Amino acid sequence: MTVPAPDRTTDRSGLRPDGPPSEVVIARTVxxxxxxxxxxxxxGTSVITRGAGSGLAGGAVAVAGAIVLDLSGLNRILSIxxxxxxxxxxxxxxxxxLDRSAGEHGLFYAPDPGSVGISTVGxxxxxxxxxxxxxxxxxxxxxxxxxxxxxxxGSLVHLGRPTxxxxxxxxxxxxxxxxxxxxxxxxxxxxxxxxxPPQVATASASFATLEDAAAAVAAVAVSGARxxxxxxxxxxxxxxxxxxxxxxxxxxxxxxxxxxTDGFGAEQEIAVVAAALAEGATGVEWTTDPAEAHxxxxxxxxxxxxxxxxxxxxxxxxxxxxxRLAEAIGRIRQVAAAREVPIxxxxxxxxxxxxxxxxxxxxxxxxxxxxxxxxxxDIFALALELGGTVTAEHGVGRLKRDWARRExxxxxxxxxxKVKALFDPQGILNPGSGF
Amino acid sequence: MTVPAPDRTTDRSGLRPDGPPSEVVIARTVxxxxxxxxxxxxxGTSVITRGAGSGLAGGAVAVAGAIVLDLSGLNRILSIxxxxxxxxxxxxxxxxxLDRSAGEHGLFYAPDPGSVGISTVGxxxxxxxxxxxxxxxxxxxxxxxxxxxxxxxGSLVHLGRPTxxxxxxxxxxxxxxxxxxxxxxxxxxxxxxxxxPPQVATASASFATLEDAAAAVAAVAVSGARxxxxxxxxxxxxxxxxxxxxxxxxxxxxxxxxxxTDGFGAEQEIAVVAAALAEGATGVEWTTDPAEAHxxxxxxxxxxxxxxxxxxxxxxxxxxxxxRLAEAIGRIRQVAAAREVPIxxxxxxxxxxxxxxxxxxxxxxxxxxxxxxxxxxDIFALALELGGTVTAEHGVGRLKRDWARRExxxxxxxxxxKVKALFDPQGILNPGSGF
Numbered sequence: 001m002t003v004p005a006p007d008r009t010t011d012r013s014g015l016r017p018d019g020p021p022s023e024v025v026i027a028r029t030v031x032x033x034x035x036x037x038x039x040x041x042x043x044g045t046s047v048i049t050r051g052a053g054s055g056l057a058g059g060a061v062a063v064a065g066a067i068v069l070d071l072s073g074l075n076r077i078l079s080i081x082x083x084x085x086x087x088x089x090x091x092x093x094x095x096x097x098l099d100r101s102a103g104e105h106g107l108f109y110a111p112d113p114g115s116v117g118i119s120t121v122g123x124x125x126x127x128x129x130x131x132x133x134x135x136x137x138x139x140x141x142x143x144x145x146x147x148x149x150x151x152x153x154g155s156l157v158h159l160g161r162p163t164x165x166x167x168x169x170x171x172x173x174x175x176x177x178x179x180x181x182x183x184x185x186x187x188x189x190x191x192x193x194x195x196x197p198p199q200v201a202t203a204s205a206s207f208a209t210l211e212d213a214a215a216a217v218a219a220v221a222v223s224g225a226r227x228x229x230x231x232x233x234x235x236x237x238x239x240x241x242x243x244x245x246x247x248x249x250x251x252x253x254x255x256x257x258x259x260x261t262d263g264f265g266a267e268q269e270i271a272v273v274a275a276a277l278a279e280g281a282t283g284v285e286w287t288t289d290p291a292e293a294h295x296x297x298x299x300x301x302x303x304x305x306x307x308x309x310x311x312x313x314x315x316x317x318x319x320x321x322x323x324r325l326a327e328a329i330g331r332i333r334q335v336a337a338a339r340e341v342p343i344x345x346x347x348x349x350x351x352x353x354x355x356x357x358x359x360x361x362x363x364x365x366x367x368x369x370x371x372x373x374x375x376x377x378d379i380f381a382l383a384l385e386l387g388g389t390v391t392a393e394h395g396v397g398r399l400k401r402d403w404a405r406r407e408x409x410x411x412x413x414x415x416x417x418k419v420k421a422l423f424d425p426q427g428i429l430n431p432g433s434g435f
Numbered sequence: 436m437t438v439p440a441p442d443r444t445t446d447r448s449g450l451r452p453d454g455p456p457s458e459v460v461i462a463r464t465v466x467x468x469x470x471x472x473x474x475x476x477x478x479g480t481s482v483i484t485r486g487a488g489s490g491l492a493g494g495a496v497a498v499a500g501a502i503v504l505d506l507s508g509l510n511r512i513l514s515i516x517x518x519x520x521x522x523x524x525x526x527x528x529x530x531x532x533l534d535r536s537a538g539e540h541g542l543f544y545a546p547d548p549g550s551v552g553i554s555t556v557g558x559x560x561x562x563x564x565x566x567x568x569x570x571x572x573x574x575x576x577x578x579x580x581x582x583x584x585x586x587x588x589g590s591l592v593h594l595g596r597p598t599x600x601x602x603x604x605x606x607x608x609x610x611x612x613x614x615x616x617x618x619x620x621x622x623x624x625x626x627x628x629x630x631x632p633p634q635v636a637t638a639s640a641s642f643a644t645l646e647d648a649a650a651a652v653a654a655v656a657v658s659g660a661r662x663x664x665x666x667x668x669x670x671x672x673x674x675x676x677x678x679x680x681x682x683x684x685x686x687x688x689x690x691x692x693x694x695x696t697d698g699f700g701a702e703q704e705i706a707v708v709a710a711a712l713a714e715g716a717t718g719v720e721w722t723t724d725p726a727e728a729h730x731x732x733x734x735x736x737x738x739x740x741x742x743x744x745x746x747x748x749x750x751x752x753x754x755x756x757x758x759r760l761a762e763a764i765g766r767i768r769q770v771a772a773a774r775e776v777p778i779x780x781x782x783x784x785x786x787x788x789x790x791x792x793x794x795x796x797x798x799x800x801x802x803x804x805x806x807x808x809x810x811x812x813d814i815f816a817l818a819l820e821l822g823g824t825v826t827a828e829h830g831v832g833r834l835k836r837d838w839a840r841r842e843x844x845x846x847x848x849x850x851x852x853k854v855k856a857l858f859d860p861q862g863i864l865n866p867g868s869g870f
Contacts, residue, residue: 081756081758082656082657083653083656083657083756083757083758084656084756084757084758084787085656085757086756105657106657106659127602128602128606130600130602134599134600135599138573138577139600141606141609142573142577155846156846157846157847157850158844158846158847159847159850161823161824161842162756162822163754163755163756163786163787163788163822163823163824163827164569164570164754164757164785164786164787164788165565165569165574165754165783165786165787165788165824165827165828166754166823166824166826166827167562167563167613167824167826167827167829167830167831168824168825168826168831168835168839168842168843168870169831169839169842169843169847169851169869169870170610170613170614170618170851170854170869170870171563171576171606171609171610171612171613172610172847172850172851172854174576174606174609174610175605175606175607175609175610177606178602178605178606179605183605194661195656195657195658195659195660195661196659198659199700218518221517221518221519221520221630222517222518222540222541222630223630224541224630224631224633225630225699226629226630226698261699263661263698263699263700263704264660264696264698264699264700264701264703264704264707265634265698265699265700265701265703265704266699268699268700269698269699269700272699319598319599319600319601320598321516321518321519321521321597321598322518322519322520322599323516323518323519348600350599351598351599351600352519352598352599352600353598353599353600387597387598388596388598388601389596389598389600389601389602389603390603391601391602391603392598392600392601392602393600393602394602395602396602396603396604400603404603404604407596407603407604408603408604409593411590411591411592411593412592412593412594412604412607415592415594415607416604416605416607418857419605419607419854419857422853422854422857434604434605435603435604435605
């Protein structure tokens with residue numbers, strides 16, 4: 001039996017490259033990356049850098065004739081310093097592996113995208129990945145202290161510093177984070193680790209209506225509590241989970257909220273959260289018992305697998321101000337009705353970050369059909385109308401380029417174009433991705 | 436009696452301008468700022484933007500012939516949204532006033548530089564100001580979601596977004612934060628507010644030696660606790676406080692640590708911190724009583740005033756990895772001995788951020804004498820040798836320009852110069868400040 005070679009020309013966006021790349025380079029050293037970029041610069045060839053290929057926005061999809069540069073083999077954790085609270089890593093380290101290693105020192109790595117078990121720290125840096133704990137602990141940019149970057153001419157530059165604080169010079173390390181491989185190639189980073197909270201507490205609450213759930217999110221926001229996790233699942237998602245697992249979540253209402261608090265006062269804090277949730281809920285449960293917590297989190301864990309059983313998902317990623325959550329979800333339902341396509345909504349309510357999942361029959365060639373993309377367009381327009389963003393944590397990639405430009409506005413786009421030209425005058429770094 | 440006009444040509448760095456500015460503009464509107472910058476761009480005149488003038492690095496010191504642009508009159512809090520957890524502000528708002536207004540909604544504004552009662556949010560954004568709570572809550576950049584910026588051609592651009600999360604485009608808002616008025620002029624911002632912790636607990640511990648105190652900082656780092664505040668004061672500082680207030684702090688040891696925890700489990704958490712401190716301490720106290728906490732914090736509050744009674748201070752601002760704190764303070768003492776100038780050290784040990792205060796007789800013209808600057812040079816060299824930074828939270832300004840370039844290295848400086856040229860091709864925005 002032969003194992004098929006991994007497809008290094010695409011990612012999990014469902015987007016196909018416009019043609020075959022000229023070459024796939026599996027880098028083993030920083031020198032490999034520099035040599036590849038120098039060669040590409042001389043020839044004017046594009047370089048599409050990738051980690052695990054778990055991206056959802058098409059940021060690591062090849063273009064015809066380009067060099068695909070795979071950094072997943074640069075996967076060592078070089079050091080962890082518990083006193084400094086830092087780790088030095090290569091970009092191909094799997095994010096969960098960094099978190100696990102930090103755990104051996106009583107620490108944790110805060111950014112926890114849904115893909116944490118398969119995605120790389122370098123890919124997370126490229127997209128400024130978020131995650132469930134973002135509401136309390138921030139996103140990847142908040143964890144990155146410094147980066148080693150191979151620039152478009154193949155030179156290696158160190159940006160940022162290993163100390164927790166520092167204001168010497170411009171925040172060019174922060175500029176590289178989230179630049180989706182279009183400004184430079186991250187070949188190393190020093191990231192921050194935090195003390196592992198001694199206690200975690202979990203609550204789950206059902207709501208008759210979405211509006212009740214959104215009101216509960218607002219109530220939590222002003223309760224004085226600061227949950228590390230505050231997730232919302234809509235009725236369509238609950239019904240999908242019920243169908244997949246035999247649960248009866250949808251019976252209890254049209255929306256579910258799941259909250260976690262952590263720290264020394266996690267139990268007192270979850271009680272405050274639960275009280276805020278209880279006002280409009282049809283039922284609330286909370287626990288500090290890990291097994292019980294695991295049960296309460298089942299719905300969140302099963303949401304995407306359950307939806308994926310129904311059809312091929314287009315996973316979207318908007319954010320709106322928390323005060324506009326009910327309106328956003330209500331209007332997404334109108335989009336589903338008007339476009340006659342099922343849309344499931346769950347997401348990180350604490351950040352105002354929703355993941356509408358559009359499910360439609362694939363085209364005959366297996367691609368996501370046009371109707372799904374049209375529904376996504378409606379959702380992007382809605383996000384901007386509500387003062388939000390077209391991508392909260394997945395990135396712009398190739399899929400949201402036009403919408404990103406609309407969100408930024410002409411003046412900001414001009415600045416972006418100048419910054420891109422400054423870092424990459426030939427335009428060889430991941431062309432077609434980003435703003 | 437006439438009140439002297441405020442001196443808008445300098446800041447608290449003690450640095451004097453090289454000549455009189457051509458004009459001082461007190462902006463009342465964003466249009467005033469745009470009109471001033473357009474006029475400056477046409478004439479090729481420099482613009483030195485200032486808020487309260489509380490900076491310590493000379494970042495708001497005028498240059499001969501320049502226009503001084505004072506934004507302290509743009510001082511309205513435009514809105515606070517407790518559900519979104521955001522505030523929209525003009526740049527001249529006093530930072531403590533924003534925090535106080537947030538408090539009316541059960542929220543707080545996390546960045547709390549020592550100057551919080553006199554400095555402006557705009558000035559804090561320009562320098563990416565830190566503060567006591569930085570160890571847990573980060574610095575100004577972590578609080579800024581979006582900025583309105585007047586560029587060097589007088590145009591107004593919006594960068595960032597009002598949502599908590601968002602990855603559309605490059606982090607140009609983050610690039611503006613900490614750029615010390617050299618890339619653009621911040622005329623508005625949306626900042627994040629956090630739930631006010633329900634409980635605060637405070638601990639204070641004395642140590643026979645600096646090494647014991649540094650070991651205690653390391654012990655706290657791996658204790659599982661995450662103090663919001665962890666301050667260190669050295670023996671010289673304690674002696675100065677004793678002389679000023681009649682206390683007997685120096686008798687108890689050569690170093691003092693003060694810690695605060697906050698949140699729902701502040702009391703349990705301070706007990707863990709106190710246990711970590713106790714191992715090497717000559718004495719530890721802790722409390723959840725606000726009056727007692729006020730007493731324990733007296734030393735920290737009195738440190739700078741006590742030192743200022745002795746002579747004119749040059750306030751420095753390095754950071755080193757937390758694991759190098761003892762070495763840093765020990766070596767600063769050697770600098771004091773070799774240069775024969777008193778140096779007092781206190782700072783934010785949780786961030787590795789030390790403020791060595793060099794005190795020397797002013798020159799006959801009232802300026803800080805050469806010996807103080809030479810001692811500062813020794814300290815900067817030391818910070819770099821230990822893997823640290825020459826400025827953790829005060830900024831580069833005019834005082835640390837050469838050292839900033841040394842810290843960044845030639846390759847990063849070239850990138851900085853290109854970014855500066857991109858935003859400000861004529862070089863009219865705060866020339867002489869920054870990297």
